[in-house]
Amino acid sequence: MLLDNHPDRTDLEARGQDMMELLQRLWPVYRTLAGPGIRETLRILGEQVGGLTISHAATGARALDWIVPEEWDVRSAHIETPDGRRICDFKRNNLHVVGYSTAVDASMTLAELQPHLYSLTDQPDAIPYVTSYYQRTWGFCLTHRERAALQDGTYRVHIDSSHAEGSLDYGQLVLPGRSQQEILFSTYCCHPAMANNELSGPVLAVALAQWLSLRPDRRYTYRFVFGPEMIGSAALLEAQGDHLRSSVLAAFNLTCVGDERDWSFLPSRAGDSYTDRLARHVLRHVVGEYRSYRWHDRGSDESMYCAPGIDIPMVSIMRSKYGEYPEYHTSLDVPERVVTAHGLAESFALYRILIQALEADCIPRSTVLGEPQLGRRGLYPQTSIKGSTASVKDMLDLISHSDGQTRLLDIADRCDKPMWAYTADLDRLVAAGVLQR
Amino acid sequence: MLLDNHPDRTDLEARGQDMMELLQRLWPVYRTLAGPGIRETLRILGEQVGGLTISHAATGARALDWIVPEEWDVRSAHIETPDGRRICDFKRNNLHVVGYSTAVDASMTLAELQPHLYSLTDQPDAIPYVTSYYQRTWGFCLTHRERAALQDGTYRVHIDSSHAEGSLDYGQLVLPGRSQQEILFSTYCCHPAMANNELSGPVLAVALAQWLSLRPDRRYTYRFVFGPEMIGSAALLEAQGDHLRSSVLAAFNLTCVGDERDWSFLPSRAGDSYTDRLARHVLRHVVGEYRSYRWHDRGSDESMYCAPGIDIPMVSIMRSKYGEYPEYHTSLDVPERVVTAHGLAESFALYRILIQALEADCIPRSTVLGEPQLGRRGLYPQTSIKGSTASVKDMLDLISHSDGQTRLLDIADRCDKPMWAYTADLDRLVAAGVLQR
């Protein structure tokens, strides 16, 4: 719907295709919290955008209250059934192994195996995505249908994995603007094959960064962060928290932005920050109806950024919110079934409007006392007949609220119009010397 | 309805008749922005009230951001049709000529004439009111029915008018009170034959000024301003803006106060000033239901008074709001059809209540600690039986909110009663020494 009749529809659809191609390229890389997968992911992302810098936090280092875990690598994992079939093969679907599983090579009864198996009774055809980052154990994930069919007998379990000292890696791309105030986009890349609740975020971030890098005159500095969820943010804040706290004007968590279902909004902890108001304004005027969640419903990096003492106002504009759609954290969260090129294009279009609104927002101030005489500046209908001033109503509203204290966003909200309804008038009035930004 | 069962009904109806007579006397005077018509109008108004002083702003002078235009005078104007009929004759209806038309005396085809004709397709029997104050052109206004019947051929157009250096004139009447704080009533007189959207305002202003001048002990100083819309206010603010900004407590734009349709309210830019709250309080308790407009719907002098940097809180209590009723700015906005003596009387009655509320408002303060013992002052039922205190409930509410910080208006709003429900109790409690104003 958002793209219907959009003047840039063809370009936007093409950009959606590009995003989908990048998503497909990142799909097979096996990502987890720390290890080779995330490094390979950052390498591919770096090819798409210039200037991506990678940071490392060493195993055992503190990241705020958190401790950086060891890296983990897995080379193969499967189970051999009593009748010799190989099931839960990591090579067939990388969700089969529980993330951060210890190595194992053993035989056991089905009863002994069961506590290490994970499946979803209410989604019998989905393989769940399971991890155990911070406690040493091992396990396999499979569909409930396959699990229910397992026969008694001796099973052979095999996981060739290793934990090792190393680093937790995250990437940042900074596009400087005229102002040192920053707009932060955070997205995570620590999940294996998850389309909406992972890869939609990084590919949207890349598309936005590419578009912004071509914008000749950026007002704000834009920072894109790619890293593991939660601990990646903790590591970044440990290293650069003071700078971010004083520089970030608005922050967005890019996640679940690839499907075509309802739009969703998750507010910051404060709930009414500039970021919240701007995001709601864009949603209201661009998509109209959307699901409005509460801070209580959060479940991602905003917990770190909005925590007391850090207080960076981060919000999420999503399609189907994580935890709320059936495919979430299962083998069903795949391209096409959930994420589409069209869905990605719509998210790109919406965030582009959001960025344009951010760049255009200002505190206009009238340079004259009283309502200005627009007629002698050629900005007012010369002949007065009833109804003749309707065309200049927006302009007059803009002037009358330009008291040097009210943001354009708030002026637009008071008049119940989108900010961009005033952009052309603002330009003309500034050119005419009647308003200052 | 407002006058039904009103104790002063006969007097109020008589006052309505007086207002209507003055309106009829002002009706034939041809008013425009600057010129002899407005001077004649101010002369007639000055006969009604003592002490009206006239100010002048010279052509070319600045009035805030505006430039005072030349005066304009028109002596005759008409069109001669190919078959020799005289139409659009200014002498038959002074709306036929576009205000501030340049002189013309020429022959032309109908096609050449058409761009100079103004009519309303959706009101084919109404002559529109059209002006072109700030751009030199000429034109005629006529009913759409008459225009549609025009035949091809040669038309002779004639306008005997002249622009000349001169002055923009406005009148002020100041009725001093004990306080130098001012209540400002602004009304405009720059339209020709317009009953509701012009003359109802000046005649109500005259009636209020007459009533106030007989009030022995005015608390506030009252200022009435009569002048051309917008530029008149600009000229006044240019000359006396500093004084008005520091003195005016509440300001009202008197316009469209003569018909008997729905009551309307247009707020100030701030929207919640004392003036706004007081006006809404009076409307709620006197007329009950009324149309509540937004600042966005404004269209008169409040744009000048409420502009950033001036910030004089001006509101309008109207009947049918300008721009919203079908007769607005057409030859249909005439006495009897739109404005009636009864309608004018109702507006007078309402504004009189408003002024009485302004005069009575205060910040009461209890002189005793704790609830006072009203019984020993003869203000409380001596015998207690269930229900016996109902009669003193308002008095107890008044006392309990008299914390020396809350206006009577706000006390009344908290108790959801009209201010005047407390006036007698307040007097008794002040006399008993329990409250101070």
Added chain:
Amino acid sequence: MLLDNHPDRTDLEARGQDMMELLQRLWPVYRTLAGPGIRETLRILGEQVGGLTISHAATGARALDWIVPEEWDVRSAHIETPDGRRICDFKRNNLHVVGYSTAVDASMTLAELQPHLYSLTDQPDAIPYVTSYYQRTWGFCLTHRERAALQDGTYRVHIDSSHAEGSLDYGQLVLPGRSQQEILFSTYCCHPAMANNELSGPVLAVALAQWLSLRPDRRYTYRFVFGPEMIGSAALLEAQGDHLRSSVLAAFNLTCVGDERDWSFLPSRAGDSYTDRLARHVLRHVVGEYRSYRWHDRGSDESMYCAPGIDIPMVSIMRSKYGEYPEYHTSLDVPERVVTAHGLAESFALYRILIQALEADCIPRSTVLGEPQLGRRGLYPQTSIKGSTASVKDMLDLISHSDGQTRLLDIADRCDKPMWAYTADLDRLVAAGVLQR
């Protein structure tokens, strides 16, 4: 309902029985504003709780704006009808005599008697409760049915009563806590046989004081005040107003707490004080629906405590509010018909929760920057699978709002949960060093 499935149901019902027994013991004592009845009442109450101290204000002394009246005592009162029957006998029902009646011993016609008789036409079987504390007169109260049946003839009226210099008496019980901040419970004992609108209050106060006195470690100091309505509060505030104004955090008027009908809430004058918010929180989460009155509907000691300049925030959580239930201030406000042991037990249970909430409330503060790593403290599910964090959602909400500025009450309100949903989590997080109170 409140006691259904309550773990302490048996204990609470037993406590309700105890309260009812005390009520029955206080029932026959004839109380009025000042005199032997209130002293006997205070003596009986003192037997129930240790440490009740009695204060006296002498006749003629000032109590804020009030003047302490004489004591009054009545020994006998009745009317003899023309046919020799004795009616309105004080010994049969102590409501028959108007409180503070002067002594009288006279014969008169029925017409002469009528102005001294009080009955309720709309409740023909109820004897009204009538007093005339501050004006000297005499009178009798009777059912309207009995009054209507009176025959013409000579009536002999007899009241053996006396006014005398003496004192106005009130009792206080203070249970010290760790903090000198006080929680005040005020209840009155100046009415004769009135079950809900009098005795339910003192017996609930006694039960709460007994329970609190056994609580080993009180955070706040608790003050219970028993005295005549209004003037008792005035006398207390005259004597100890400065101390109370600076010490009282929350105040409650215990009245009408014995029946089983709808719950009611009367706010303080401020309306949104901590006391108001806490009381509404408890009502919303414990009883759900309740009648919400306005300050305008008050009618008891809160008028004195909340008066400007005193501003002690006092609220009332009641069942059937005074003035609103049919038996109010009549001979129908009796035990069993209105007040029950079960109703008293429910009020006790609700106020106990309120006190527990007061004691538990605090301003939690996170000791770590960012969201803490709960996993390494054993407070977080070790294995992540969708849905696994639901069990720790409350804990995460609590942490995320622990900014050192927000009360637990307000955190709970933001999350739309009762405060006590967080108590166990708060204890665990404080023990883990993640939060501080």
